[in-house]
Amino acid sequence: MSSSTMRDALLEAARALTPHSETPRLDAELLLARAMGLTRAALLARLSDPLEDSGILQQFERMLRRRQAREPVAYILESVDFYGLTFRVRPPVLIPRPETELLVSAALEYLEQFRPEQPRLLDLCTGSGCVLLAVKRHHRRCECVGVDISPAAVSLAQENAKRLRLKVTLLTGNLFDPPQLRDFAPFHVIVANPPYVALEEWSGLAPDIRLYEDPGALLGGPDGTDILRQIVRAAPDWLTSGGMLAVEMGEDQHGAVREMAEVAGFTDIRLLPDLAGTLRVLTARRP
Ligand SMILES: C[S@@+](CC[C@H](N)C(=O)[O-])C[C@H]1O[C@@H](n2cnc3c(N)ncnc32)[C@H](O)[C@@H]1O
Structure with a gap:
């Protein structure tokens, strides 16, 4: 991935996920937010920030590959929200x-x-x-x-x-x-x-x-x-x-x-x- 901002990274990732997911953009946002250690809302507020940290990019790419293999986002994130609570899932x-x-x-x-x-x-x-x-x-x-x-x-x-x-x-x-x-x-x-x-x-x-x-x-x-x-x-x-x-x-x-x-x-x-x-x-x- 050669992205220079969060926005670019999300666009690139959503494109890569499109054949494998019905919600490529949302998946990309959730996965990048996790790689960044941010909430999705905080990520969306920083779309113009540069994304150059190779460690974060590698982690994001690893998660994208799992999603491309059709692994559900909740399993990749190991958590899901239900009735206002966060549950561990695997x-x-x-x-x-x-x-x-x-x-x-x-x-x-x-x-x-x-x-x-x-x-x-x-x-x-x-x-x-x-x-x-x-x-x-x-x-x-x-x-x-x-x-x-x-x-x-x-x-x-x-x-x-x-x-x-x-x-x-x-x-x-x-x-x-x-x-x-x-x-x-x-x-x-x-x-x-x-x-x-x-x-x-x-x-x-x-x-x-x-x-x-x-x-x-x-x-x-x-x-x-x-x-x-x-x-x-x-x-x-x-x-x-x-x-x-x-x-x-x-x-x-x-x-x-x-x-x-x-x-x-x-x-x-x-x-x-x-x-x-x-x-x-x-x-x-x-x-
Ligand atoms: C559709 S899942 C529901 C899990 C959870 N209640 C939820 O809503 O996310 C069904 C669950 O029933 C369990 N299960 C299947 N057959 C069962 C049985 N005969 N007795 C008890 N649990 C069973 C499965 O292991 C699985 O965890």
Whole structure:
């Protein structure tokens, strides 16, 4: 790279990333900001400054090469913002997505509206711990338990809890199976963002996802609803009377998941749209 100012470096980098990213300019800004040790806003305020430090340029080039190999920016930066908090992320643990913030809002709204005396929340498929920790950050009295089948995810969630100084319980296991889980039940809220991609959709996913994120975090059986079904079926046994289940799901799964919730005896079933208008989260109450 032969750039003389930050502006030139960004232009050159965005051009180099264009065949490999849908957001080349934004990626370039985030990566250069990291190489410079600046926030993106501070970088944008200094576009006319010279960029001559060879150490910074080399670091920027290394990051650009990783992005050209389709590695997600969040993995390169090892961090992502979610619900106003910064989470550590690393492959293959799923990178928190903006639409999952809906689960956090639904849980917080429920806890604020019903104000249980000793609130308890279970986050199934906790991954990096983003949902669990965002709820805990805004509702400190809530006892929060997270479960994930992947030891790598549980270890990352533990690291995030420590960095954010939030006290939660994290268990490794298959959904409701960890034996210690009974000690915390019944829960006022169960949230879950389970794997819900259908097997046949796998090959159509962006290489950024397929090459770097854990298939076990994404694939939910032939039509994507295997794990959603297990959760919705078992949840009533683990909820307080009046307790709420909130699950994230894929496009076009809301009909199937609503039916599962009705069959499991849930009432007050609601479907919440994400910012793109897709019905993304189902909430339902145990009678
Ligand atoms: C879609 S990711 C969600 C991660 C995180 N909650 C988030 O929203 O970013 C699904 C997570 O479920 C975990 N998982 C998959 N099958 C599971 C199972 N049977 N029991 C518990 N966790 C499971 C995966 O390891 C992965 O971390």
